[in-house]
Amino acid sequence: MPAPLPIFLEFLAKHTGNDNYKSYRQIHAVCPRQENCNDCGVFVVAFLDCLLHGVDLDAVKQEHIDDIRKLLACTILSPKTVPKPLYEYH
Numbered sequence: 001m002p003a004p005l006p007i008f009l010e011f012l013a014k015h016t017g018n019d020n021y022k023s024y025r026q027i028h029a030v031c032p033r034q035e036n037c038n039d040c041g042v043f044v045v046a047f048l049d050c051l052l053h054g055v056d057l058d059a060v061k062q063e064h065i066d067d068i069r070k071l072l073a074c075t076i077l078s079p080k081t082v083p084k085p086l087y088e089y090h
Contacts, residue, residue: 031057039065045072 009021034043039062046060046068060068 029057032060032062034065035062039069042069042072 009024013019013021031047034040042065043060047057050057050059
C-alpha cells in the first residue's frame with residue numbers, strides 16, 4: 001500500500017502546479033497522545049503550531065487541550081485578531 005504523504009504531495013503538485021514537494025522529507029516523531037477519543041483534531045493543530053514555531057512536541061499536554069480548544073474557537077470566530085502561538089498559552 002502506498003504511503004499517504006507521497007500521495008498527498010503528488011495531489012498538491014497536480015492541483016497547484018508546484019512540484020517543490022520532491023524536496024520534502026518525511027519524519028517520524030514520538031509525541032504525546034490524547035487520552036480520549038475527542039481531542040485528536042486539537043492535538044494535530046497544536047502539533048502543527050509547535051512545528052511551525054520550532055517548539056518540542058512534548059509541549060502539548062492533555063491538560064492544556066481545553067485551553068487550546070477555546071483559543072482555536074476564538075481565533076475562528078474572530079479571525080482579525082492574531083493570537084500568540086498556541087504553545088504560549090499553557
